[in-house]
Amino acid sequence: MTRWLMRRRVAAWLIFGGFAALPLIAAMTGDPYLVVVATRILAFAMAALALDLILGYGGMVSFGHAAYLGIGAYAVAILSRAGITDLGAHLGAAVVAGSAFALVTGAISLRTRGIYFIMITLAFAQMAYFFFVSLSAYGGDDGVTLAARSTVLGQDWLADDRVLYYAALAMLLGLYLLCVAITGSRFGRVLTGARENPLRMQAVGFTPFRFQLTAFVISGAMTAIAGVILANQASYVSPAYMNWHRSGELVVMVVLGGIGNLLGAIAGATLALLLEEWLALFTEHWRLIFGALLILVVLFSRDGLTGLFRGRAK
Amino acid sequence: MSLLSVRGLRKSYGALKVTDDLDLEVTEGELHAIIGPNGAGKSTLIAQLSGQAGSDAGSVLFAGAQMMGKPMPARVRAGMSRSFQITSILPGFSVLENVSTAVQARAGSSFRFFAPVARDADLNEQAIAALAQVGLSDRAQTRAGSLSHGEKRALELAIALATQPRLLLLDEPLAGTSGAEAERLVQVMAGLKGQVTLVLIEHDMDAVFALADRVSVLVYGRIIATGMPAEIRADPAVRAAYLGDA
Structure with missing residues (x-):
């Protein structure tokens, strides 16, 4: 076990080191677009990380996590329209709104298990999607273009793509360290135990529901933070962020990277978005190739990308 | 004095009365074995006592507190733990x-x-x-x-x-174990006697009569006899219902 923790630490240094060095590489190759793409990757990595917390550790397959991306993005759009442009306020509003939506929908969804849980989280996300589609004050289906990015201390530092990139990277690192702490804590042990055998956990005196709901709320809040970054990266917010395809893509990212080890989610999001960019250069039917790759990964490595680095199963 | 006091406990699945007006007293500190033929309702009784399954009627007093209607985690926190027949x-x-x-x-x-x-x-x-x-x-x-x-x-x-726990409900702890394994578990249970009150459901009669302070016999959801192991062995009703064909 400790060996596995050592490997994870090395992998974390490599991944975050690589991200930190990326703008330098972009500057050397003279490709500023790379930083823009990478910021998008960081936002989705946050969302995938949040999903892995409940999917990988809690056994809760949420098929509606895109809703939280949209909630975070609309927090930026709505507050900016009202003249509040501060990043801290945007993040605060996103976390509060994401937590509230997760608390209400999670409390209901967690009454069910398995396929019903998947369906009910999907249904709630679709309700959120159609709510924003019909919100004509914010462009309805078309969405809204942001006048400017969020500000920090009244300054428009984030207008520089590289500053936004490093801000996103710092947030991803913070959320990753938060998840490492949570999953290794007393709380994390109960969450994982409830996935392994809920009856056993009740038989030693735990009520799994309270722990699962708490994790669900934490995950929702984290994904809303990813939405704030996404809105800033695109300077544009629309209901498309909350589309159920998007929820499916988040699940794919987690599975592709390997569930239940946090770094896998980050790696999966990175690989999925890079493949999307790269394969799209060759053919408009890139999804076909992507699908085939996903099948291969799932068939040959239960643990996704991380399985390739972990060596043979015990 | 009684640590666990069960009165008029009932549970039916449709027309089938699995637990039928059952009374049971478990004294603090004893190892109380419950035996009975297959289908007598032993595992259902453990499920009802532990709160895993609901009861239709009756009263379950544990250390003076009413446990009816409380879910399993609450009963465990009150001091009632259990093991499962299937690991x-x-x-x-x-x-x-x-x-x-x-x-x-x-x-x-x-x-x-x-x-x-x-x-x-x-x-x-x-x-x-x-x-x-x-x-x-x-x-x-x-x-x-x-x-x-x-x-x-x-x-x-x-x-x-x-x-x-103050009370440990053991649902066939020896199920599926080999001779040497069973012997070790019997020794463990013997070591627990006196430290914790035990309710033991078990099919292994050698283990039951070696360990139990008192034995209750459960047939068709009712306790038909309770007593010292020697009394139970000698009870004609028990022999007819159960031990005769063992």
């Missing part, structure tokens, strides 16, 4: 983690998000003590799912003990 452990956790998770359930809040639980000395020390009690000390770091069947049964006992 129920956390297979992906290590043996030590299985037990220290149970310790954690009794040791204050589990809404702690930052301190690493693997290095939680309070939890691990108590868990190691519980493992020593069942003879699994040298398997602490093994993945629970890869233990032998007999070791899993012992682990389940250690998990139940780690919740520091």
Whole structure:
């Protein structure tokens, strides 16, 4: 076990080191677009990380996590329209709104298990999607273009793509360290135990529901933070962020990277978005190739990308 | 005095009365065995007592407190723990983690998000003590799912003990174990006598008569006799209903 923790630490240094060095590489190759793409990757990595917390550790397959991306993005759009442009306020509003939506929908969804849980989280996300589609004050289906990015201390530092990139990277690192702490804590042990055998956990005196709901709320809040970054990266917010395809893509990212080890989610999001960019250069039917790759990964490595680095199963 | 006092307990599945106006008194400190033929309702009774299954009517007083209507986690926190007939452990956790998770359930809040639980000395020390009690000390770091069947049964006992129960409900702890494994588990249970009150459901009559202070015989959802092992052996009604064909 400790060996596995050592490997994870090395992998974390490599991944975050690589991200930190990326703008330098972009500057050397003279490709500023790379930083823009990478910021998008960081936002989705946050969302995938949040999903892995409940999917990988809690056994809760949420098929509606895109809703939280949209909630975070609309927090930026709505507050900016009202003249509040501060990043801290945007993040605060996103976390509060994401937590509230997760608390209400999670409390209901967690009454069910398995396929019903998947369906009910999907249904709630679709309700959120159609709510924003019909919100004509914010462009309805078309969405809204942001006048400017969020500000920090009244300054428009984030207008520089590289500053936004490093801000996103710092947030991803913070959320990753938060998840490492949570999953290794007393709380994390109960969450994982409830996935392994809920009856056993009740038989030693735990009520799994309270722990699962708490994790669900934490995950929702984290994904809303990813939405704030996404809105800033695109300077544009629309209901498309909350589309159920998007929820499916988040699940794919987690599975592709390997569930239940946090770094896998980050790696999966990175690989999925890079493949999307790269394969799209060759053919408009890139999804076909992507699908085939996903099948291969799932068939040959239960643990996704991380399985390739972990060596043979015990 | 009675630690557990069951009065008029009932449960039906449709027309089938699985538990039929059942009365049971378990004295503090005793090992009380419940025997009965297959289908007598023994496992259902444990499920009802532990709160896993609901009851249609009756009263379950534990240490003077009414347990009817309380869910399983609340009953465990009140001091009633159980083991399962079909082994129920956390297979992906290590043996030590299985037990220290149970310790954690009794040791204050589990809404702690930052301190690493693997290095939680309070939890691990108590868990190691519980493992020593069942003879699994040298398997602490093994993945629970890869233990032998007999070791899993012992682990389940250690998990139940780690919740520091006043009353331990054991549902066929010897089920499926081999001779040597069963012997070891019987020794463990003999060692528990006096420390904790035990209700033991078991098909192994040698084990029951060796361990029990008192025996109750359950037939068609009713207790038809309760007494010392020797009295039960001699009871003609019991012999007719059960022991005769054993």
